[in-house]
Amino acid sequence: MARVFRFGDGISTDAIMPGRYNLTTDPAALAKACFIENRPDFHETVRPGDVIVAGNNFGCGSSREHAPLSIKASGVSAVVARSFARIFYRNAVNLGLPVIRCADLYDAVQDGDEVVVDTEHGTIVAGGRTFQGEAPSAVARRISEAGSLVELIKNHGWAAIEEVV
């Protein structure tokens, strides 16, 4: 069972990965600094498979990909938010970090609740209820299927995206 780490509205990439901690590209080092000021115990308490649930505009601000990378390297299996900032969402998809837009889950869960997330179908089960997230775009689905944008372009080139648009 995955546990929920619940965050509020407008969580910026500065909150996820402050500018003073991202002078590295090493995923393990970035994981240690994930939410280091916003929620200093995050790195110690998060376990592989846990889920971040957040309010509006998750990942706003700087385009730094260190932010979704640090979340992924922390072992988080999915981020479910009411809405995402555009660049963060695309970065997460590119890295293969599952991101699900879901309007209703946020108000239905508390920190520490247990949830089951089906990232393929975008469904979340929490407290006996099932929540359906928004379907990703065709391009996002194609990237997710390949594992990451790098894998997709490396193995299939732009043709892989041309096929689905």
Add this chain to the structure above:
Amino acid sequence: MGTLVEEILSRRVGRPVHAGDTVIAEVDAVMAHDVTGPLAIDAFRSLEMPIWNAARTIFSFDHVFPSNSVAASELHRRIREFAAEYGIRNLFAEGICHLVMVERGFVRPGGVVVGADSHSTTYGALGCFATGMGSTDIGVTMATGRSWFRVPETLRIEVTGDLARGVQAKDLALHVIRQLGAEGANYLAVEWGGPTVTAMGLSERLTLSNLSVDFGAKCGLCEVDAKTWDYLHLPDGGDLRPSQASYSGVLRVDVSELEPQVSAPPAIENVRPLSELAGIRLDEVFIGSCANGRIEDMAIVAGMLEGRQVNPATRTIIIPGTRTAYVQALERGYIDTFVRAGAVVMAAGCGPCLGRQHGTLGPGERALSTSMRNYPGRMGSPDAEIYLANPAVAAASALAGVIADPREEN
């Protein structure tokens, strides 16, 4: 025919495209800086592909330049080694990437540019479709010269009225953000138009396009006119305007009565009229950034600090955004004015904007900055407060040591 973004992307892909279509478009240039560059290089290397075009690949050393740590020096070394390996000569350490991209001629009206930094929207002021991306997307473009885009719907912001003295493009942008919220233009193109924008100089238009991303926009475009070509020192290539455009929304703003605006912590959308916040004590004033670090901004500040002293209890940091702006400021005597006024002038670059170098805020400190980000922790301690305003407000506040109204200065 269509909105500006539809016009630009249609020309680029050679067929009419409309909001909602997804296109794969060639870019004119791809940029990364000293913090996002190394991750882009990692992505590029994992692709195991040759580089698309070394002459159109740009790295800027600006976020932490000169380096202040071993870790940053290491990032710089990795970029220089990569550039040497692939014959990339566009390594610039002469100021903030977005201003350098414009000065160095990588941005053209009607063009397409992507950058590994959210404020790449700045180039939209020149009628260029430009957007910020993460390092993976940028690494892919470095290898292929292309990127994919969903053609966005457009929010037209139609601006009328004359800006009063002491009120600038920054205040218009903050005023719009107050109305629309930080997500108000998420996934949209913003088109800034109307008589007020037409009357603005390019420096002010660049501020509008810069702040477009701060309410979510994918790009922030201005129409192309004679002033655009003149700013770029290019022969007049004609106007570029939307025609028979269909907008997802039109926001009409009359700026005649607008007073200076200040964004209060903890987020940019928390905008208030200056009069409500005047008098708040400040520990630091920062004047610079890609929003307001141009020579035009320096001129406003120099005009106000000339022969005066900044408040000694408030550290005032002034950074011309590029080396060119710095040299102009030197020649015109602005640097002399700043230093004699008691301000600290630092090397062209991002400076305190992202709290990674000098000017870092301690817990409980308050700063007023001409940048555009005031999330907790942005400029240092998460327990510091950041207020955002235009350069005239910043200069008046530096003199007073509290948030102050430039219209009360003589």
